[in-house]
Amino acid sequence: MKILTSEQIRKVDAETITREGISSLELMKRAATAFYRFFTEKYTDRNTSVIIFAGVGNNGGDALVVARLLYKAGYSVKAYMVEFSNRYTEDCAHNIRRVKAENIPYKKILNKEDIPDLSPFDVVIDGIFGTGLSREVSGIAADVITRINESGKEVVSIDVPSGLFPDRKTEFAVKATETVTFQIPKLALYLPENAGFTGNVRIVNIGLNQEAIAEAETDIYLTEKREICNLLKPLSKFAHKGTQGHALIIGGSLGKCGSVSLASKAALKTGCGLVTAYLPKCGVPAIQSGFPEAMALEDEGEEHIRSIDYDLKPDAIGIGMGMGLHEETAQAMCQFLQQKRTPLAVDADGLNILSRHPDWLGLLPAGTILTPHPKELQRMIGEWCDDYEKIEKTKALANRYGVILVVKGAYSMIIDGEKIYVNSSGTPALATAGSGDVLTGMITGLLAQGYKPSEAARIGVFLHGMTADIAGECIHPRSFVASDIIENIGNAYRSLEKKN
Numbered sequence: 069m070k071i072l073t074s075e076q077i078r079k080v081d082a083e084t085i086t087r088e089g090i091s092s093l094e095l096m097k098r099a100a101t102a103f104y105r106f107f108t109e110k111y112t113d114r115n116t117s118v119i120i121f122a123g124v125g126n127n128g129g130d131a132l133v134v135a136r137l138l139y140k141a142g143y144s145v146k147a148y149m150v151e152f153s154n155r156y157t158e159d160c161a162h163n164i165r166r167v168k169a170e171n172i173p174y175k176k177i178l179n180k181e182d183i184p185d186l187s188p189f190d191v192v193i194d195g196i197f198g199t200g201l202s203r204e205v206s207g208i209a210a211d212v213i214t215r216i217n218e219s220g221k222e223v224v225s226i227d228v229p230s231g232l233f234p235d236r237k238t239e240f241a242v243k244a245t246e247t248v249t250f251q252i253p254k255l256a257l258y259l260p261e262n263a264g265f266t267g268n269v270r271i272v273n274i275g276l277n278q279e280a281i282a283e284a285e286t287d288i289y290l291t292e293k294r295e296i297c298n299l300l301k302p303l304s305k306f307a308h309k310g311t312q313g314h315a316l317i318i319g320g321s322l323g324k325c326g327s328v329s330l331a332s333k334a335a336l337k338t339g340c341g342l343v344t345a346y347l348p349k350c351g352v353p354a355i356q357s358g359f360p361e362a363m364a365l366e367d368e369g370e371e372h373i374r375s376i377d378y379d380l381k382p383d384a385i386g387i388g389m390g391m392g393l394h395e396e397t398a399q400a401m402c403q404f405l406q407q408k409r410t411p412l413a414v415d416a417d418g419l420n421i422l423s424r425h426p427d428w429l430g431l432l433p434a435g436t437i438l439t440p441h442p443k444e445l446q447r448m449i450g451e452w453c454d455d456y457e458k459i460e461k462t463k464a465l466a467n468r469y470g471v472i473l474v475v476k477g478a479y480s481m482i483i484d485g486e487k488i489y490v491n492s493s494g495t496p497a498l499a500t501a502g503s504g505d506v507l508t509g510m511i512t513g514l515l516a517q518g519y520k521p522s523e524a525a526r527i528g529v530f531l532h533g534m535t536a537d538i539a540g541e542c543i544h545p546r547s548f549v550a551s552d553i554i555e556n557i558g559n560a561y562r563s564l565e566k567k568n
């Protein structure tokens with residue numbers, strides 16, 4: 069699904085109106101109705117008392133239509149117009165007249181004294197600014213937003229939290245509990261620095277013109293289930309372990325060999341035919357007894373890897389988890405990279421070693437997948453002043469070395485120099501020890517099965533997230549552990565294959 073800029077969204081809105089022969093009021097009604105459906109599913113009790121803040125633009129127009137729909141459905145509704153300007157859009161002005169005609173409680177807020185006490189209300193609906201925001205919020209709109217944020221109430225934002233710039237850094241905005249965004253995802257909703265503003269993000273369809281969306285050019289996408297499903301290769305009736313790929317997982321050091329076990333199991337559960345774990349001697353007995361499906365190879369080092377030496381031809385390699393930063397290990401990795409083994413995924417200490425020796429980045433085979441969490445990324449690209457700069461720096465690194473970066477987080481981003489795929493699956497349950505090791509194992513397993521690196525990264529990250537989405541029903545997110553990810557990979561595949 070395309071992520072577009074506010075300018076592009078404006079164009080798609082306008083094209084929808086022209087090409088579908090509908091009025092802008094009709095489109096506004098569709099948007100408000102989609103919001104209303106979400107709201108009434110979440111707040112089923114019609115005694116819920118709702119305070120609605122509207123602005124003078126079309127976001128405010130949406131808010132007033134929502135006010136009318138909720139009022140009609142029996143909710144207790146009070147609407148307030150935050151008059152930060154007297155230049156009302158036509159559609160907003162039209163809906164003010166309708167609100168008044170329907171006797172819905174309605175007042176203007178012109179200065180601080182007009183801001184109502186929020187304590188009697190159950191929920192705030194925020195429709196002050198949408199994608200038309202063009203400068204920092206100030207004046208009465210800022211006062212209202214501050215009051216909303218201090219209220220401690222649940223806040224449901226229409227399209228975007230008011231004050232959030234869809235395409236650039238935001239300092240101040242409504243802190244929503246839920247954001248119900250209209251059909252086209254906006255990048256700002258998925259950036260970690262905006263987590264405090266966006267809350268849960270829900271995309272609702274408002275029937276925008278598909279051709280107009282198809283014509284909009286972008287290199288940023290939100291990954292959806294349907295797209296991942298289309299990437300999956302069918303499993304041949306005649307498949308055997310030799311056709312499903314052989315993954316080699318290299319890592320581990322004294323006390324950290326479990327990471328290799330997790331990654332190896334994850335690779336196998338993701339569907340590759342064979343997996344070999346390569347560890348220092350201290351890690352081999354445990355993996356042999358605890359994970360009989362894997363083959364194990366021991367390094368000459370007792371407690372850390374000293375030379376990466378093996379005599380087999382894997383189809384893909386994952387390296388770095390739990391490997392430690394011993395100088396002998398680093399040198400072994402350098403020699404390994406000089407032999408240009410491909411396809412390759414590098415994680416954890418593999419990345420930390422590369423950060424200490426940035427000149428070795430040039431040794432990575434083209435298409436290598438690097439899977440840093442934020443701290444590891446920072447060691448690789450240095451500090452960033454905001455998430456937009458982080459993306460630019462990551463893109464530059466990906467371009468320079470011809471590699472793919474999986475920037476891990478709540479919405480992990482797969483950045484390959486040309487395109488950015490923002491992942492949409494997963495929950496905070498995944499923030500657990502070993503979760504990253506499992507992800508690298510899954511990606512390596514997919515590489516071994518012959519998926520292109522960019523596909524392996526997208527599928528792996530999406531499946532990894534889905535395990536938490538699925539298991540969320542029976543395992544509480546707080547007690548979900550890395551082994552639960554592995555256990556649910558099969559369920560994630562099954563859910564992917566379900567047509568819906």
Ligand SMILES: NC(=O)C1=CN([C@@H]2O[C@H](COP(=O)(O)OP(=O)(O)OC[C@H]3O[C@@H](n4cnc5c(N)ncnc54)[C@H](O)[C@@H]3O)[C@@H](O)[C@H]2O)[C@@H](O)CC1
Nearest residue numbers: 081096099125126127197198199200201202203204205227
């Ligand atoms: N264009 C359309 O046909 C549709 C628009 N929709 C809604 O309309 C929204 C966009 O509406 P608008 O483009 O009218 O803009 P907004 O309602 O987001 O903003 C209102 C107005 O505030 C002004 N403004 C911007 N930043 C300001 C600031 N910091 N301080 C004071 N004034 C400021 C702008 O001139 C803008 O016109 C979307 O987010 C969505 O909610 C939906 O109804 C779907 C259809």
Ligand SMILES: Nc1ncnc2c1ncn2[C@@H]1O[C@H](COP(=O)(O)OP(=O)(O)O)[C@@H](O)[C@H]1O
Nearest residue numbers: 441477478494495496498499501502503504505
């Ligand atoms: N809040 C969250 N929502 C969704 N996914 C998350 C969240 N927090 C972490 N994750 C995912 O969990 C994984 C954690 O990886 P990492 O930090 O490397 O873990 P570890 O070092 O313990 O193996 C990443 O894939 C990340 O995207």
Ligand SMILES: [K+]
Nearest residue numbers: 194197228230
């Ligand atoms: K809003």
